[in-house]
Amino acid sequence: MGSQDIEKKNGFAPIVGLKYLFKKPHTVRYPKEDLEVFPISGNSPNYRGFHTNDLEKCIGCGNCARICPTDAVTMVESGDVKVANKFAKIVRPVFDYGRCCFCAQCVDVCPTGSLQMSRDYIHSFHPDLSVPVADEPEIVSKDFIWRADKKRSENPGYVRNESNKFDKVINFERIEPKKTDPDKRKISFSKYVQIYSKAEASKEASRCLGCGVCVEACPNELHIPEYINAISKQNPEESLEWIYKRNPLPLICGEVCTHQCEEACVVGIQGEPLAIRWLKTFSASNVDDYLKTSKITLPKFNGKKLAAIGGGPASLAFGYYARLLGYDVTIYEAEEKLGGALMWGIPVYRLPKDEMMKDINAILSTGINVRLKTKVGKDVKFEDLMNSCDAVFVGVGNSKPMTLKIKGEELEGVMQGLTFMHMVNDGSLKDLKGKKIVVVGGGNVAMDVARSSVRLGADVTIVYRRRIEDMPADPEEIEDAREEGVKIVEMGVPAEIKGEKSAQAFEYAVASLVKDPSGGRPKPVVDEKSPHVTLSVDYVIAAIGQTPSIDFIPTDIQQKIGFDGRFVPVDEYGRTKFKGLFCGGDASNSRQDIISAIGSGMRATKGVELYLAKEERNV
Amino acid sequence: MELNPLKESNDYKYYELFIGPNHPGIEGNFSYVLKMKGHSVEEVTPDPGLLHRGFEKLMERRLWTQNLALIPRICVPEPDINEVAYCLGVEHMMGIEVPKRAQYIRVIVLELARMASFLFGMSGLGGTTGHYTSVQWLIGDRDYILDLFEWLTGARVYHIYQYPGGVKNDLPDGWLDKLSDFLDYLEKRLPEYDKFIFQNPIIQKRTVGLGYIPAEDAIENGLTGPNLRASGVMYDIRKAQPYLVYNEVDFEIPKTGDGDAFSRVLQRRLELSESIKILRQCIKQIPQGPHRTKVPNPFQFRVPKGSYYSKVESSRGEFGYYIVSDGDVKPYRVYVRGPSYSIGLYYATKALVGMRIEDVPVWIHTTDMCPPDFDR
Numbered sequence: 001m002g003s004q005d006i007e008k009k010n011g012f013a014p015i016v017g018l019k020y021l022f023k024k025p026h027t028v029r030y031p032k033e034d035l036e037v038f039p040i041s042g043n044s045p046n047y048r049g050f051h052t053n054d055l056e057k058c059i060g061c062g063n064c065a066r067i068c069p070t071d072a073v074t075m076v077e078s079g080d081v082k083v084a085n086k087f088a089k090i091v092r093p094v095f096d097y098g099r100c101c102f103c104a105q106c107v108d109v110c111p112t113g114s115l116q117m118s119r120d121y122i123h124s125f126h127p128d129l130s131v132p133v134a135d136e137p138e139i140v141s142k143d144f145i146w147r148a149d150k151k152r153s154e155n156p157g158y159v160r161n162e163s164n165k166f167d168k169v170i171n172f173e174r175i176e177p178k179k180t181d182p183d184k185r186k187i188s189f190s191k192y193v194q195i196y197s198k199a200e201a202s203k204e205a206s207r208c209l210g211c212g213v214c215v216e217a218c219p220n221e222l223h224i225p226e227y228i229n230a231i232s233k234q235n236p237e238e239s240l241e242w243i244y245k246r247n248p249l250p251l252i253c254g255e256v257c258t259h260q261c262e263e264a265c266v267v268g269i270q271g272e273p274l275a276i277r278w279l280k281t282f283s284a285s286n287v288d289d290y291l292k293t294s295k296i297t298l299p300k301f302n303g304k305k306l307a308a309i310g311g312g313p314a315s316l317a318f319g320y321y322a323r324l325l326g327y328d329v330t331i332y333e334a335e336e337k338l339g340g341a342l343m344w345g346i347p348v349y350r351l352p353k354d355e356m357m358k359d360i361n362a363i364l365s366t367g368i369n370v371r372l373k374t375k376v377g378k379d380v381k382f383e384d385l386m387n388s389c390d391a392v393f394v395g396v397g398n399s400k401p402m403t404l405k406i407k408g409e410e411l412e413g414v415m416q417g418l419t420f421m422h423m424v425n426d427g428s429l430k431d432l433k434g435k436k437i438v439v440v441g442g443g444n445v446a447m448d449v450a451r452s453s454v455r456l457g458a459d460v461t462i463v464y465r466r467r468i469e470d471m472p473a474d475p476e477e478i479e480d481a482r483e484e485g486v487k488i489v490e491m492g493v494p495a496e497i498k499g500e501k502s503a504q505a506f507e508y509a510v511a512s513l514v515k516d517p518s519g520g521r522p523k524p525v526v527d528e529k530s531p532h533v534t535l536s537v538d539y540v541i542a543a544i545g546q547t548p549s550i551d552f553i554p555t556d557i558q559q560k561i562g563f564d565g566r567f568v569p570v571d572e573y574g575r576t577k578f579k580g581l582f583c584g585g586d587a588s589n590s591r592q593d594i595i596s597a598i599g600s601g602m603r604a605t606k607g608v609e610l611y612l613a614k615e616e617r618n619v
Numbered sequence: 620m621e622l623n624p625l626k627e628s629n630d631y632k633y634y635e636l637f638i639g640p641n642h643p644g645i646e647g648n649f650s651y652v653l654k655m656k657g658h659s660v661e662e663v664t665p666d667p668g669l670l671h672r673g674f675e676k677l678m679e680r681r682l683w684t685q686n687l688a689l690i691p692r693i694c695v696p697e698p699d700i701n702e703v704a705y706c707l708g709v710e711h712m713m714g715i716e717v718p719k720r721a722q723y724i725r726v727i728v729l730e731l732a733r734m735a736s737f738l739f740g741m742s743g744l745g746g747t748t749g750h751y752t753s754v755q756w757l758i759g760d761r762d763y764i765l766d767l768f769e770w771l772t773g774a775r776v777y778h779i780y781q782y783p784g785g786v787k788n789d790l791p792d793g794w795l796d797k798l799s800d801f802l803d804y805l806e807k808r809l810p811e812y813d814k815f816i817f818q819n820p821i822i823q824k825r826t827v828g829l830g831y832i833p834a835e836d837a838i839e840n841g842l843t844g845p846n847l848r849a850s851g852v853m854y855d856i857r858k859a860q861p862y863l864v865y866n867e868v869d870f871e872i873p874k875t876g877d878g879d880a881f882s883r884v885l886q887r888r889l890e891l892s893e894s895i896k897i898l899r900q901c902i903k904q905i906p907q908g909p910h911r912t913k914v915p916n917p918f919q920f921r922v923p924k925g926s927y928y929s930k931v932e933s934s935r936g937e938f939g940y941y942i943v944s945d946g947d948v949k950p951y952r953v954y955v956r957g958p959s960y961s962i963g964l965y966y967a968t969k970a971l972v973g974m975r976i977e978d979v980p981v982w983i984h985t986t987d988m989c990p991p992d993f994d995r
Contacts, residue, residue: 009820014819044773046773046788067682067917069681069685070688103777171916207915207919210919232921233946
């Protein structure tokens with residue numbers, strides 16, 4: 001019908017409407033009848049109705065509350081809820097349906113997928129979501145049509161689940177940094193993980209939801225969302241300013257931190273967590289002058305003198321933060337270079353020494369005195385230090401290795417992990433071509449030893465007493481080691497090292513694992529029936545942990561502070577029970593990683609401040 | 620605004636009349652104060668404010684993607700046009716390429732929204748002319764579009780379906796078939812509409828020759844959309860500056876001609892047929908592929924520094940978003956150009972003068988103005 005025809009006036013034309021007197025209406029007699037549009041009766045399969053939240057899956061990150069355009073979501077404490085993982089908070093969202101606009105943005109940003117929307121929209125009934133359909137009061141069941149035989153909570157509307165998670169707004173796929181191929185990297189000690197480019201870093205940082213669950217997981221509570229946000233804005237300087245507030249060794253931590261934050265990262269629950277560590281490396285390596293960038297102004301010396309024993313991360317952090325408060329700090333280091341475990345324990349393919357010195361030099365440039373090749377107890381007396389300084393911080397770390405306690409340990413060719421790494425790092429061990437090496441242990445030191453040996457040309461087998469998934473080493477370290485050709489023997493308990501003068505064979509028993517009733521890692525059990533396996537070896541390296549060596553402290557003080565051979569007990573500010581003696585680093589905390597050491601050093605400065613203030617009042 | 624008391628004379632009664640939300644003849648919560656001389660209008664004063672919600676300021680305080688829940692509310696009868704215009708602007712500033720499938724889905728959604736809006740607008744005319752059966756017919760048929768929307772987006776009116784980089788979810792299985800069925804149904808209905816509404820002597824008597832808008836006046840006052848085209852100016856953004864995939868579909872701009880109230884309604888009716896034509900082509904041509912590209916998550920969603928004016932041909936005319944960004948996670952300024960402001964706020968003060976009081980609601984409804992888009 002053309003426009004001319006439509007325009008024609010026709011008095012009889014409207015009579016066509018009369019036939020509709022006998023037709024069915026558009027409307028349906030709800031709830032007896034329902035719309036036939038949808039494959040499932042009721043309303044649309046992805047209807048945006050009232051929310052349902054799986055309280056045990058929810059981790060209380062609060063992203064739903066932050067995205068809500070109408071402020072309809074409040075996070076409230078719910079103490080009796082079972083948490084999904086150790087990082088989960090105990091707050092849960094509560095919805096104010098007077099404000100909610102049912103836009104489903106909260107569902108889109110929920111990283112666990114616990115928050116969903118149901119097809120329920122009859123607010124006035126407000127039924128109990130856990131009640132099955134059959135048990136519902138008549139007034140509810142009469143007026144609402146459900147998918148048959150399902151509970152309300154199983155009757156979802158708009159959801160974001162595993163199958164369509166890539167449809168939605170969170171980016172679950174990590175931007176991987178460029179890595180050298182395993183074949184190439186295992187013949188050289190050069191760094192094999194490339195630092196992000198600016199575009200890559202910004203793209204990776206833009207995956208962050210900014211919820212801050214990672215902050216609580218970090219032993220030193222870095223300002224993680226803030227510095228990632230700055231990287232996302234392509235501003236590494238601002239990012240470093242945030243990092244430097246709580247971490248004076250940004251580049252080192254970027255390369256080798258144990259990254260608890262990434263374990264906690266909420267994006268990692270359904271996808272891959274943010275590469276928080278690599279992002280830190282990016283901002284630290286893109287800034288030349290840390291102190292200038294972080295706008296640090298150094299105060300005048302306040303006349304108080306402090307000593308820090310040991311040149312590792314704990315003492316460096318202690319020195320830096322104490323200097324910011326105006327103290328005159330001297331670091332006493334036994335070796336000829338600063339860095340402690342960073343310098344001698346970590347191989348250069350993970351942490352290049354020039355990157356490490358960049359961080360350390362920035363700290364030293366604040367005006368901290370360093371006395372190298374000065375062993376406390378031998379070159380300087382501990383008592384003299386206690387007398388001449390206002391407070392002493394002990395950050396010596398763990399240098400006394402644990403032994404295997406098996407037969408043949410005294411043979412030549414049996415070494416400790418840290419001794420081996422020291423030899424690799426100071427260059428005294430150059431070639432292991434064709435040698436067979438067994439590494440005992442499953443921690444990061446064991447991985448370092450194994451991978452360094454591979455780079456020196458050796459054939460390496462790791463023997464660990466539990467399974468691979470129980471290893472305390474970082475998962476990516478284990479994976480990279482296997483890529484480089486390291487063999488791993490699971491459930492192998494060392495039995496004996498055989499040989500006449502030097503080690504020639506290594507015998508281990510294959511253990512069976514017994515479940516730990518308290519929920520910890522399973523226990524390896526060896527009995528008479530366990531089969532024994534013998535490997536021929538040239539070297540056996542034990543990397544099964546270390547204990548602190550604080551022999552320079554007189555025994556009476558050792559007793560007074562309660563040193564039990566493994567840990568120095570301290571309070572939250574690093575104070576020991578002995579007046580004026582502070583301790584930090586691996587010697588006093590069980591996590592034994594760099595970021596906890598930095599944290600303990602930083603807290604100890606607060607302890608020193610409190611202690612000296614108290615002393616002054618008493619005088 | 621206070622109304623002046625009556626002033627008696629021998630020939631006429633002069634008085635002021637408030638025609639506002641309490642009157643079924645006005646669209647939305649808008650009002651005019653009419654100075655009357657007997658039965659005819661002497662002077663018109665628009666009286667906005669009843670609908671004002673401060674959208675533009677609200678948008679400056681929300682994240683870029685949070686705004687997507689807010690902007691559909693700017694124009695209630697056609698929320699999708701706002702979403703698409705905003706997304707087009709944001710995508711242009713960020714340099715995001717939208718997948719072809721998403722563009723087709725957007726065109727489908729836009730045309731469905733246009734049809735729903737036409738049906739809604741034409742039903743308003745039935746209300747003002749006392750032709751109540753047409754209201755029920757048109758609103759009833761519009762509901763089938765809303766059902767399709769509910770299935771696609773999860774809500775009937777405020778869809779919140781567009782997202783920078785594409786659309787939120789893909790077309791459900793069987794949705795296009797259902798759409799095709801609906802178009803068949805609607806095509807069957809259209810001849811009945813023509814007979815029932817357009818050939819109806821009463822409606823023709825009420826609308827033909829009423830509120831004539833000359834082409835020069837229409838251009839000078841910034842009228843766009845069907846109101847402009849009914850005056851004989853064949854300007855349509857879909858043709859003049861094609862966005863999305865409008866250059867890949869074949870459609871015409873119908874010509875009705877003389878700019879009176881009847882031709883404005885007829886223009887809409889004929890454009891409805893064109894929309895059906897576009898939708899049929901889209902159903903045939905829609906490619907497979909992704910329905911959105913990856914963009915940063917809402918908390919890290921930054922739009923580079925700059926400004927852009929994006930526009931979309933809505934059922935009422937040009938809907939434009941002028942977006943200014945300073946590179947942050949929130950917009951610096953978003954200015955909305957609603958298509959109804961030129962006719963509802965400015966041209967109404969001229970056009971209504973001399974009109975009889977019973978024709979005022981008819982004129983308002985044939986221009987199909989939507990007060991929320993200028994009193995926002």
